[in-house]
Amino acid sequence: PENAIMASRGLVLRATSLLLCLLMTPGLAWRGLALVGRAARPRTSRLAASARRTWAIAEDGRWVSSAAATARGANDVGWSGLSREARASSDASSVTDGDGARLAAAARETAAAAASPAAEAARARPVGDFTPGFHDQEEVGVHEVSDAAEARRVAALLCARDELIHACDTEVADLDLGRSPLGQGRVLCITVYSGPDLDVGSGPGKALFVDTTEPGVLEAFKPWLERESALKVWHNYGFDRHVLYNHGVDVVGFGGDTMHMARLWDASRLAGYSLAALTEELVGRAKVSMKEIFGEPKLRKDGTPGKIIELPPLDSLQASPLTRPDWVQYAVYDAKGTWLLYRELEARLSRMEWLRTRSLFDFYTEYWRPFGELLTDMERAGVMVDVRSKLPLAQTRAQADRDAAELTFRKWAARYTEAAWYMNVGSGTQVQTLLFGGATRRNSAEVLPLRRTFKLERAAFEELHVARLRATGHAHGAEAGAAAREAAARAAAATAAAAKM
DNA sequence: CCATGCCTATCGCTTGCTAA
């Protein structure tokens, strides 16, 4: 249709998980039901809780968690100051080898030692049961690909290893997380882990860090990414496929999506389906978030660090020699995590029966995997919406329907509590008070308040009041307006009186 | 001493989301 324009790609993207839910077989639905009882298990593991902790440096130079630091009154020894120092010494020791994480850790230790001689002893056994964040993580061996010639060489080697399953991930800059990755986002790097056997010249079992900000590198990898017979597994394939498509790379050779596989394995996970949660739980591999590794406290006007942690632009984390080693480790860690998770989920699904003689992994391979590929095609195409003629009509109709439903609700609610006529029907808190005020929570002794007071804009009040008078047939036209103003004045006087008390 | 302005932190409520 000539007037139709493309819209709502985000809508399609969001429909992905819903569609996957709809695909559930009866067997799966039953499984989901049975798992509800698991809700009682601890939501957060000890590891996850520790990873979320922030760290400070005490006067004696030792690392302490923020809670402990506050208790000692040591939280004023700003850790951002130390972090800068650490980076300065990391710079001084010339970051040239790929051994970034260890180097940065050493730099931090140097800085800590400089802060106090007592730190030397403390360094061997840090306060608490773990060392700070990121450097707890296993270090992944890396083969860096940073120029076109090397990219061509490595991509050719990959093309010769179609028997392997290659786990891939990307890091992306210039992305608005609230919007679809189609048409926005710049791929900074691709990371690949193909198992312990692949050796591209620097030894077996290395992960690849492919720097796509260098000219010609992505082009050199394009043939492998577009190679149907090279099976690549991802965590949330759609996202990576779309951002790569922005660069003219049409990824095919879909080997699997660990997010979808996890959904098939357990469709009712309270912890969700993030790579971090799944790898921690299924392969016992903790992950520290980007914000915790690279976040810096926002400086207040007076220069002292504030409480808000900000993430620098991601392209600068990759480009700066101070952060690049940690960045490479971070990126590669996810690719290896995806590979490990794939293997684990393959094993778990293979142990689950489907059609008596077959397994849920067969089901995944035969149905969900091709459907996963199809879904990304659908997302790419989007949904045609006739914005000029159909959409305004649909909107008008939807709004009228909603207004009518709201009026019905107000009439009903006001029969029980007069003030409910004026409530914000979109507020969960207000609806909760109306329906459950005075009730006791199932899991605790807490009793929901029987009565709560909510603020209301004068204009909104007047509008609702007019609607109320109209609905109850007490007044019409100008009369209603006058009544509303009167009521508003009464309400304002009451509020003022209450404020004085 | 008080008023004022600027700033940050925090609170309560709404909203959107369940991935990245």
Added chain:
DNA sequence: TTAGCAAGCGATAGGCATGG
């Protein structure tokens, strides 16, 4: 479908400096 969570936002409290 649902509960629970967290981001975002406006309102507000409180710290601090300045100025009369």
